[in-house]
Amino acid sequence: MTAKIHIIGVSPHGLTLAQRELLGQSALIVGGERLLALFGHCTIPTVGITPLAKAIPVIEQSLEVGDVAVLASGDPLFYGIGRRLLDHFSHDLVEIHPTLSSMQDAACRFKVPWDDAMLLSLHGRSHKHVAGLLLAHPKSFMFTDPANAPDVLARDLITYLQLIEDDYLLAQCRIMVAENIGGEEETLFSGTLQETADHDFTDLNVMCLLCPVPEQTTILGLTEQEIVHSRGLITKDEVRAATLHRLCLPRQGVFWDIGAGSGSVSIEAARLNPELVIYAIERKEEELANIKANIRRFGCYNVIPVAGLAMDVLEHLPTPQRVFIGGNGGQLPDIIQAVARRLPQSGLLVANGVIEQTIEETPKLMAEQGLQVETSCITVSRTGQDGVAVLFNPITIIAGGKVG
Numbered sequence: 001m002t003a004k005i006h007i008i009g010v011s012p013h014g015l016t017l018a019q020r021e022l023l024g025q026s027a028l029i030v031g032g033e034r035l036l037a038l039f040g041h042c043t044i045p046t047v048g049i050t051p052l053a054k055a056i057p058v059i060e061q062s063l064e065v066g067d068v069a070v071l072a073s074g075d076p077l078f079y080g081i082g083r084r085l086l087d088h089f090s091h092d093l094v095e096i097h098p099t100l101s102s103m104q105d106a107a108c109r110f111k112v113p114w115d116d117a118m119l120l121s122l123h124g125r126s127h128k129h130v131a132g133l134l135l136a137h138p139k140s141f142m143f144t145d146p147a148n149a150p151d152v153l154a155r156d157l158i159t160y161l162q163l164i165e166d167d168y169l170l171a172q173c174r175i176m177v178a179e180n181i182g183g184e185e186e187t188l189f190s191g192t193l194q195e196t197a198d199h200d201f202t203d204l205n206v207m208c209l210l211c212p213v214p215e216q217t218t219i220l221g222l223t224e225q226e227i228v229h230s231r232g233l234i235t236k237d238e239v240r241a242a243t244l245h246r247l248c249l250p251r252q253g254v255f256w257d258i259g260a261g262s263g264s265v266s267i268e269a270a271r272l273n274p275e276l277v278i279y280a281i282e283r284k285e286e287e288l289a290n291i292k293a294n295i296r297r298f299g300c301y302n303v304i305p306v307a308g309l310a311m312d313v314l315e316h317l318p319t320p321q322r323v324f325i326g327g328n329g330g331q332l333p334d335i336i337q338a339v340a341r342r343l344p345q346s347g348l349l350v351a352n353g354v355i356e357q358t359i360e361e362t363p364k365l366m367a368e369q370g371l372q373v374e375t376s377c378i379t380v381s382r383t384g385q386d387g388v389a390v391l392f393n394p395i396t397i398i399a400g401g402k403v404g
Contacts, residue, residue: 003027003063005089007076009099010035012182019097023069028062030055031071038071049081056088063093074101079121079143103141106178106206109188117141117208122148128254128318129277131160132302135169136274140209150177150189150207154196161193164292164305169211176208177201214299219271220244222264228293229262230286235326238380239352239395240264246376246397247322247350249273254320256281258310258335259327263291263303270300279317281306283329310335319344325351332358333365336400340369343402353396362398371400 006026008019015023015038023029023039029046036046047058049070062068075098076082082096107114118137123145127133130148134140134157144150154175161170175196177189181204189199220241224234235243243265249255252275257266260280270278280291280303291305306313311331315338323339325332339349349371353359363373380392 002093003065003067005059005063005068005070005085005094006097007070007072007082007085007094008097009072009074009076009080010038011074011099012102012105014038014182022097025067026069027066028059028068029071030059030068035071035073052081052084059089074099074103078103079123102178102181103143103206105181106176106208107141109178109181110176110190110208112139112176112208112210114139114141122153129160129302129304130156132277132304133275134209135160135211135213135299135301138211138213140211142207142209144201144205144207146203149203150175150201150205151197151199153207153209154193158193158197160301160304164295164301166296168296169213173209173211176210177205179205181206213301214297216271216299220268222268222271222298224264227262227264227267228290228297229264230290233287234262235264235352236380236392236395239378239397240268242376242378243324243350243352243397244268244272246399247324247348249276250321251275253277253322254279254318256314256317256320256323256339258314258323258325258339259329260291260305261287261326263287263294263305265324265326266291266303267294267298267300270303271298274302276302277318278303279306279320280304281308281310281313282327283307283309311338314338314342321347323347323349325349332361336362336365337369340366340371340400340402345402347402349400349402351398353398354393359396359398363400366398366400369400370402372403373398373400375399 029044030049032049047055049055059068072080076096078101117139119141121143123143173193179187179202223237249269255276255278257280260266260282263280266278266280282288288305288307295303309329311334319342328335351362353362366373375396375398377394377396379394381389383389
């Protein structure tokens with residue numbers, strides 16, 4: 001009979017009798033230090049699961065002798081080791097024995113249904129804008145780690161919500177944390193963002209965030225009347241749609257909106273691509289206030305308002321995959337040069353031109369920086385119920401692609 005790899009999900013309450021019998025029949029037991037300790041002293045060889053690259057050859061050798069048992073926390077296929085082992089070994093060799101995930105256990109302890117929640121793991125992961133990730137849904141469950149502990153996450157949320165002046169969410173968000181589930185030191189915590197930020201947590205925990213964020217009913221099609229702006233200074237709806245199409249935004253990554261104005265392009269981009277991190281760069285206080293108001297109104301927490309002139313702030317921002325220049329404050333040549341230097345291969349820079357000088361200069365400046373340039377002209381006219389047609393100034397959309 002061909003030897004098997006048994007991936008055994010261990011509940012917070014420890015090993016069952018059946019699991020112990022399965023382990024006792026194995027030629028090798030693989031797991032983390034905490035889970036191996038549950039099995040106690042035995043004559044069966046054991047090996048640590050990390051680093052996995054070193055464990056795999058040992059597993060392969062042991063399969064020539066007999067079955068291999070791999071201990072995993074909860075459900076091995078839910079942010080667990082099961083995925084990586086299935087990627088390496090034939091599926092015919094692998095048997096999976098799941099138990100309840102600690103996330104399910106935590107939901108029961110919190111008495112919070114989790115079928116409508118965002119589920120994620122921050123364990124061993126980094127994110128450019130964790131507040132945007134966590135505020136994407138009204139209910140989230142997550143695994144944490146020391147670098148992304150509940151108190152650290154709470155402080156990140158407080159910092160961002162203070163930046164966008166969202167006093168409502170600062171007061172209304174609630175965090176629950178289940179620590180050491182099933183152990184003698186199990187504790188449950190519930191509190192505000194500030195109470196969470198002031199609390200210390202053990203490394204082994206599950207966190208739940210409840211946050212009354214606005215419900216998004218559409219993903220594209222906001223109107224100039226809905227978006228907070230000043231004195232008609234806003235990209236027209238039709239031009240905004242064409243510009244977003246030309247930007248060909250990635251699902252994830254970083255987008256710079258330079259001279260963001262009211263943030264209309266940023267807001268629409270955020271609604272289309274909630275996993276995209278958007279930096280809305282604006283030097284005017286009035287427009288920054290508009291950007292923050294629109295973030296709050298539409299729940300676009302993946303938008304980060306950045307105050308200042310572009311050339312003063314760009315070097316401090318993460319590398320972008322896409323850049324839009326809506327306003328340049330007289331710094332157009334320097335901005336294009338700086339953007340072209342930072343754009344990765346397949347990156348894209350888009351600028352809208354209204355006045356003749358911008359329309360003529362921008363393609364030349366992009367080409368000088370080695371970008372492959374294309375332009376298109378958009379003319380918008382609207383006819384209302386009175387039958388009167390209004391013709392707007394033509395807009396030239398200029399796109400420069402970074403090709404290798």
